Amino acid sequence: MALTKVDVINGLLKHNYFPAHSREHEELPPCFTSEALDMTIAAKILPPSSRSTSGYDDIEYRLTQYSGVPRYLSIPHPSAYSKLCLCIYKNWRKLNYVEDNEKSLIRPLKHKDGRLLIMDYENSETALHRHHRMSFARRFMVKADISNCYPSIYSHAIPWAAVGFTHAKASRAATEWFNELDNCVRTLKRCETQGVGIGPGASAIVAEVILARVDEDLKKKYEFVRFIDDYRAYCADETEAQHFISDLGDALAKYKLRLNTKKTGISILPQAHLPAWRSELAMQLRGLEYVNASTATTFLSLAMTTANEHPEGSVVKYALKSLIRSPISPEAKFELGYQVIDLAFHQPNLLPSLGNLLDIKRRNCHFSDEFQKIAYEHASKRRSDGVCWSLYFLKTYGVKVPDQVANEVLASHDCMSLIMLYISGETRHRKQVIDFAKSLREVDNYDKDKYWLLLYKIFEEGRMGNPYTGDDTFKTLKDNRVSFMTT
Numbered sequence: 001m002a003l004t005k006v007d008v009i010n011g012l013l014k015h016n017y018f019p020a021h022s023r024e025h026e027e028l029p030p031c032f033t034s035e036a037l038d039m040t041i042a043a044k045i046l047p048p049s050s051r052s053t054s055g056y057d058d059i060e061y062r063l064t065q066y067s068g069v070p071r072y073l074s075i076p077h078p079s080a081y082s083k084l085c086l087c088i089y090k091n092w093r094k095l096n097y098v099e100d101n102e103k104s105l106i107r108p109l110k111h112k113d114g115r116l117l118i119m120d121y122e123n124s125e126t127a128l129h130r131h132h133r134m135s136f137a138r139r140f141m142v143k144a145d146i147s148n149c150y151p152s153i154y155s156h157a158i159p160w161a162a163v164g165f166t167h168a169k170a171s172r173a174a175t176e177w178f179n180e181l182d183n184c185v186r187t188l189k190r191c192e193t194q195g196v197g198i199g200p201g202a203s204a205i206v207a208e209v210i211l212a213r214v215d216e217d218l219k220k221k222y223e224f225v226r227f228i229d230d231y232r233a234y235c236a237d238e239t240e241a242q243h244f245i246s247d248l249g250d251a252l253a254k255y256k257l258r259l260n261t262k263k264t265g266i267s268i269l270p271q272a273h274l275p276a277w278r279s280e281l282a283m284q285l286r287g288l289e290y291v292n293a294s295t296a297t298t299f300l301s302l303a304m305t306t307a308n309e310h311p312e313g314s315v316v317k318y319a320l321k322s323l324i325r326s327p328i329s330p331e332a333k334f335e336l337g338y339q340v341i342d343l344a345f346h347q348p349n350l351l352p353s354l355g356n357l358l359d360i361k362r363r364n365c366h367f368s369d370e371f372q373k374i375a376y377e378h379a380s381k382r383r384s385d386g387v388c389w390s391l392y393f394l395k396t397y398g399v400k401v402p403d404q405v406a407n408e409v410l411a412s413h414d415c416m417s418l419i420m421l422y423i424s425g426e427t428r429h430r431k432q433v434i435d436f437a438k439s440l441r442e443v444d445n446y447d448k449d450k451y452w453l454l455l456y457k458i459f460e461e462g463r464m465g466n467p468y469t470g471d472d473t474f475k476t477l478k479d480n481r482v483s484f485m486t487t
Contacts, residue, residue: 003099003110009039009089011108011116016201017081018484019061019073021119026352027063027073027199027385028416029392031423036482039089042082044480045473047187055191056080057449059415061199062384064348066307066314070383074197075416076188077449079473084184084202091177094162098208103215105227107208117204119228124274124282131273134223134234138269140241142224142233144248145263149229150207151195154256155185158206161213161255181206190446210255217251218244234269241266277310281319285326296323296332300339317349324356333357341370348378348386354393365397372405379408379417387417395424395487403429410436415451422457423487434463441467453484 017034019027047056059075088095101107108116135141146152159168159178168178185206189195196203207228215226222244224233231248235241245266249259272279284299285291291299303319320340328336337357344350351374358365365371371390378386387409394401401409401421406429409421413436422433437458440448448455448467455467459474460483466474 001110003092003096003108003116005089005092006039007110008092008108008116009042009085011110011114012085012088012201012205013037013039013042013082015114016116016204018075019063019199020115020201021117021199021204023118023120024352026349028061029388029420031392031486032484033486034484036480036484037078037082037477039086041477041480041482042078042086044476045079046083046086047079048471048473050470051079051187051445053191054445055187055189057190057446058188058197059450059453060384061416062382062414064378064383064385066317066347066349067311068347071198073199074203075453076197076200077452078477079471080184080188081200081202083187084181084206087177087181087184088202088205091181094177095205095209098205098212101208101212101215103219103224103226104208104212105225106204107212108205115201117201119204124278128273130225134225135269138223138234138236140235140238141267141269141271142231142235142241142244143263143265143267144231144233144245145260146229146231146252147258147260149257150198150203152257153194153196153207153210155182155193155196157210157255157257158182158185161210165254210257214248214251214255214257218247221247238266275310275313277306277313277315278318281306281315281322285322289327291323291326291328291332293329293332293335296328296336297339299323300336304343314349316343316347317353320350320353324353337367341367341374344386345370345374345377348374348383348389351386351389351393354389358393365393365399368394368397368399371399372402375401376405376408379405379412379414382412382414384414384416387412387414388420391417391420391424395420401425401429406432415454418451419454419457419485422454423485434458437467438464457485 014035018032056077061073062070063073106119162178222233233244303316307315371393375387375390409417458464460478
C-alpha cells in the first residue's frame with residue numbers, strides 16, 4: 001500500500017527523528033522519543049530569519065561498532081529538521097518514486113511501529129531466496145560500495161535527481177520546490193553543500209532520492225539489489241561484471257558520488273550467501289527445544305572464538321541475538337548476563353541486548369559495579385552509546401552514579417551522556433550539568449546547537465532561561481508539551 005503524506009510526516013517526525021534504524025531500537029536507550037512532535041508543532045518552530053543564512057549544527061552521537069571504531073550519528077536541531085520534513089511532506093507526490101524502487105532494500109514503507117525506515121538486514125530466509133533467484137544461470141557476482149555515502153552527498157545533486165539535470169540547471173529560482181529541498185538539507189548542516197547526517201529518517205529519504213536515480217540508470221541492463229550504499233549485482237560473465245562496475249561508477253559520478261574501490265570486487269558463482277561463521281553458529285542452535293545455562297554460555301564462548309577468526313563480522317552480537325530469540329531458560333538468561341556484561345566492557349554495542357536478559361522490573365541489580373565501570377571506561381573514550389546505556393541501566397535499577405563516573409562524563413562534554421547524567425545523577429551531579437549548560441549561553445549558536453537537547457531539557461524543567469536570543473523555538477515546544485524524553 002502506498003504511503004500517504006500523513007504517514008510520511010508522522011514517520012519522519014515521531015518515529016525516525018532520533019537514530020532508530022535497527023529493528024529493535026538499539027541505537028539509543030528507550031527514554032529518548034520524539035512522539036510528541038507532530039506536523040502542527042513542526043510548522044510553528046521553523047527557523048527564524050536570523051538563522052536562515054547561517055543554518056544549524058547538530059548533536060553528534062558516537063555509536064561504537066564491533067570493531068571499536070565509532071560511527072557518528074546525527075541528531076539535528078528541531079527547527080532545521082522540521083523544515084526539511086515539512087518540505088518532503090509538501091512535495092511527497094513528486095518524490096514518492098523512491099517507494100517504487102524495487103532495487104532498494106530499504107525503501108520507505110509504513111512499519112507497524114510507525115517508522116518509515118528500518119535498516120536492519122532482512123531475515124535469512126528472504127535474503128537466501130532472493131540470492132538463489134538472482135544468481136541462477138549467472139556466473140559472477142559484484143559487490144560494490146559507495147565511498148562515505150551520506151557525508152559525501154552534494155546538496156545541489158538533489159534537484160538534479162528530483163527533476164533531471166536539464167530542468168534543475170535551467171530553473172535556479174529559490175522558490176522552485178526542488179531548490180527549496182536543497183536549501184532545507186543545507187540548513188541542517190551550517191548551510192554547507194556537502195553531506196547529510198546519518199541517523200534521521202529524512203536523511204535516508206534524501207539519499208534514496210538520489211540513489212533511486214542511479215538505480216534507474218542501471219536496472220535496464222543489470223540484475224542487482226542495493227542495501228543503503230551497498231550494491232550486489234549478478235552477472236552472466238566477467239565482462240558483464242566489469243561493465244557493471246564501470247557503469248555504476250559513471251552513474252554515481254553524475255551526482256558527485258564515488259565507489260569505494262577497497263570494498264568493490266568480483267567473485268565467482270556459485271557461492272554461499274551467508275558467511276561461513278553464521279552458518280556454523282546457526283547449526284549449533286538448530287533443533288533445540290530448550291536452551292539451558294550450559295548450552296547458552298558454551299554457545300557464546302564459541303562465538304567469541306569465531307569472532308577472533310572473523311574480525312570483519314559482528315559475530316558476538318549476532319550470536320547473542322540468536323540466543324535471546326531462542327527458547328532460553330531464566331537460569332540461562334541469568335548466567336548469560338554475567339558473560340555479556342564482561343564482554344560489554346569491551347564491546348558496548350552489546351549493552352542494548354542486556355535489557356532482554358535482565359529483569360528490569362526488579363529493583364536490585366547484580367551488575368551495578370560493572371555498569372559503573374563500563375560507564376567510566378566509555379566516557380573516557382568518548383563513546384556515547386557505552387555511557388548512555390550504562391547510565392540508563394543504573395537509573396532503571398535506582399543505582400547511584402559515583403562521583404568518579406560523573407566527573408568523567410562531565411569531562412567528556414558529550415551531549416547525550418550529559419543528558420543521561422542529568423536525569424540519573426544525584427543533585428550535585430545535576431547541578432554540575434546545569435552549570436555546564438548555562439556556560440553555553442555565552443558561545444555561538446553553532447556550539448549551542450551541538451547541545452540543543454541538553455539545553456532544552458533543562459529549559460523545559462525551568463532550570464535555565466532560553467539560551468537562544470531572539471528564537472522562541474524552545475518556548476513553543478514547551479508550550480505545546482513536547483518532551484524528547486520519557487523521564
